[in-house]
Amino acid sequence: MIIGAGASGIGAAVKLLGQGVRDFVVLEKADGVGGTWRANTYPGCACDVPSALYSFSFAPNPAWTRAFAGQPEILDYLRDVATRYGVTPHVRFGTELTRAQWDDTARRWVLETTRGRFTARLVIAGAGPWNEPLIPDLPGLLDFPGEVFHSAWWNHDYDLRGKRVAVVGSGASAVQFVPRIQPHVASLHLFQRTAQWVLPKPDHHVPRVERYLLRRFPALQRALRSAEYLGMEALGVGFRHPAVLRAVQAVGRAHLLATVRDPALRRALTPDYTLGCKRLLFSNEYYPALTRPNVRVHPHAVRSVEGSTVVGTDGSRSEVDCVILGTGFRILDMPVAERVFDADGRSLADHWRGSPSAYLGTTVSGFPNAFLLLGPNLGTGHSSAFMILEAQLAYVMDAVRTIRAAGWSSVDVRPEVQAAYDAEVQAALPSTVYNAGGCSSYYLDVNGRNSFSWPWSTGRMRERIRVFDPAAYTVRAESDHSDRPLGDRA
Numbered sequence: 001m002i003i004g005a006g007a008s009g010i011g012a013a014v015k016l017l018g019q020g021v022r023d024f025v026v027l028e029k030a031d032g033v034g035g036t037w038r039a040n041t042y043p044g045c046a047c048d049v050p051s052a053l054y055s056f057s058f059a060p061n062p063a064w065t066r067a068f069a070g071q072p073e074i075l076d077y078l079r080d081v082a083t084r085y086g087v088t089p090h091v092r093f094g095t096e097l098t099r100a101q102w103d104d105t106a107r108r109w110v111l112e113t114t115r116g117r118f119t120a121r122l123v124i125a126g127a128g129p130w131n132e133p134l135i136p137d138l139p140g141l142l143d144f145p146g147e148v149f150h151s152a153w154w155n156h157d158y159d160l161r162g163k164r165v166a167v168v169g170s171g172a173s174a175v176q177f178v179p180r181i182q183p184h185v186a187s188l189h190l191f192q193r194t195a196q197w198v199l200p201k202p203d204h205h206v207p208r209v210e211r212y213l214l215r216r217f218p219a220l221q222r223a224l225r226s227a228e229y230l231g232m233e234a235l236g237v238g239f240r241h242p243a244v245l246r247a248v249q250a251v252g253r254a255h256l257l258a259t260v261r262d263p264a265l266r267r268a269l270t271p272d273y274t275l276g277c278k279r280l281l282f283s284n285e286y287y288p289a290l291t292r293p294n295v296r297v298h299p300h301a302v303r304s305v306e307g308s309t310v311v312g313t314d315g316s317r318s319e320v321d322c323v324i325l326g327t328g329f330r331i332l333d334m335p336v337a338e339r340v341f342d343a344d345g346r347s348l349a350d351h352w353r354g355s356p357s358a359y360l361g362t363t364v365s366g367f368p369n370a371f372l373l374l375g376p377n378l379g380t381g382h383s384s385a386f387m388i389l390e391a392q393l394a395y396v397m398d399a400v401r402t403i404r405a406a407g408w409s410s411v412d413v414r415p416e417v418q419a420a421y422d423a424e425v426q427a428a429l430p431s432t433v434y435n436a437g438g439c440s441s442y443y444l445d446v447n448g449r450n451s452f453s454w455p456w457s458t459g460r461m462r463e464r465i466r467v468f469d470p471a472a473y474t475v476r477a478e479s480d481h482s483d484r485p486l487g488d489r490a
Contacts, residue, residue: 268299
């Protein structure tokens with residue numbers, strides 16, 4: 001069973017089909033594939049990773065029309081991969097997982113969904129961290145008389161022309177949609193809790209002749225992908241050695257100075273932490289949009305909403321017709337963790353207690369035969385999610401091959417192995433910019449622990465997660481009712 005038909009679920013399905021496994025189902029609560037790229041349709045929605053790198057290595061796309069693809073093209077790409085590789089017939093659309101529990105007697109997962117019950121030997125959770133929007137608990141928001149929506153649930157039926165709009169949040173989504181709506185609204189109030197580092201985006205239209213050459217000579221696209229990978233990895237050195245990022249910060253400061261002439265506004269938009277401590281943002285349009293006469297930047301969070309007035313923590317009051325929440329996603333308290341239970345009925349969220357942890361970001365002790373894609377401590381601030389995903393898929397598929405070939409009924413990562421790995425990761429994080437950059441970011445969970453970031457290079461990740469090691473697991477054969485590590489079976 002695969003949960004989710006976004007990039008993770010599609011990739012897992014393609015790999016299963018590639019090794020001859022056809023007895024699987026993909027559960028998808030929506031009516032189409034694409035995951036976050038299907039759900040997010042806000043104006044200006046695009047990727048901040050180069051297109052050639054933001055795609056599967058086994059399914060290169062020479063037809064990208066921009067160096068950084070927009071949402072419609074990425075969604076079309078994922079749909080094409082799902083169709084071309086035969087994934088779509090395995091997807092059960094409009095089917096949402098409500099509960100999955102491990103049955104230790106049957107050694108199967110029992111999954112309750114909105115369309116009935118399933119049982120499965122193995123579960124691959126591909127719902128991902130960019131699944132459920134984060135809605136802030138703002139006093140009075142529920143009583144706001146105007147229109148309220150999150151950027152991930154954009155209301156295209158609401159006409160913003162001539163409206164007074166408050167935008168809450170200044171992260172990756174806001175940086176993209178603010179320039180698109182600014183020319184049409186009467187006034188725009190941007191509530192910015194923390195100033196962001198915004199770098200110029202080296203985006204451009206890909207000429208038709210270049211697309212032809214990439215299609216005609218696949219080696220060119222492989223070379224482009226490799227060049228983009230090496231460039232992103234060079235930037236990644238700075239994330240592990242924050243002093244290196246000073247040169248990149250100079251680019252950010254120059255970009256701000258060149259586009260924002262007003263000294264007071266420039267001060268409000270100048271970050272007070274090391275670049276990379278929060279997610280890197282790229283835009284050529286964001287700063288210019290904030291300088292327009294109909295825009296006011298509030299360098300404060302929102303305290304409350306009183307009727308149609310949004311009140312900042314500085315006491316400022318803004319009368320608006322619409323509130324748009326650009327407040328991101330439930331990155332660490334992933335909703336799927338509340339729906340997956342061990343044999344004793346304890347949820348994955350109960351096990352984590354606010355601090356997600358998984359061996360190699362993929363398996364959790366007490367949850368046999370279950371694999372998380374884009375799981376805890378695999379996030380990087382510089383590379384493509386597809387690079388992480390493909391590294392994990394190699395590991396999961398090796399596990400599937402091993403389990404099937406050996407005839408094992410279950411594999412469960414040993415708690416001491418998971419604990420040792422987690423300690424290794426946490427020991428490496430304090431020197432990285434994620435922890436030492438001087439900011440408060442979504443990388444840190446409710447307990448103040450970094451449960452999101454990978455502290456090393458992507459190359460090290462690919463090497464570390466490449467091969468499934470049965471010795472790290474407690475393994476049981478179909479006829480075996482003992483519960484011992486594989487190493488004890490010699």
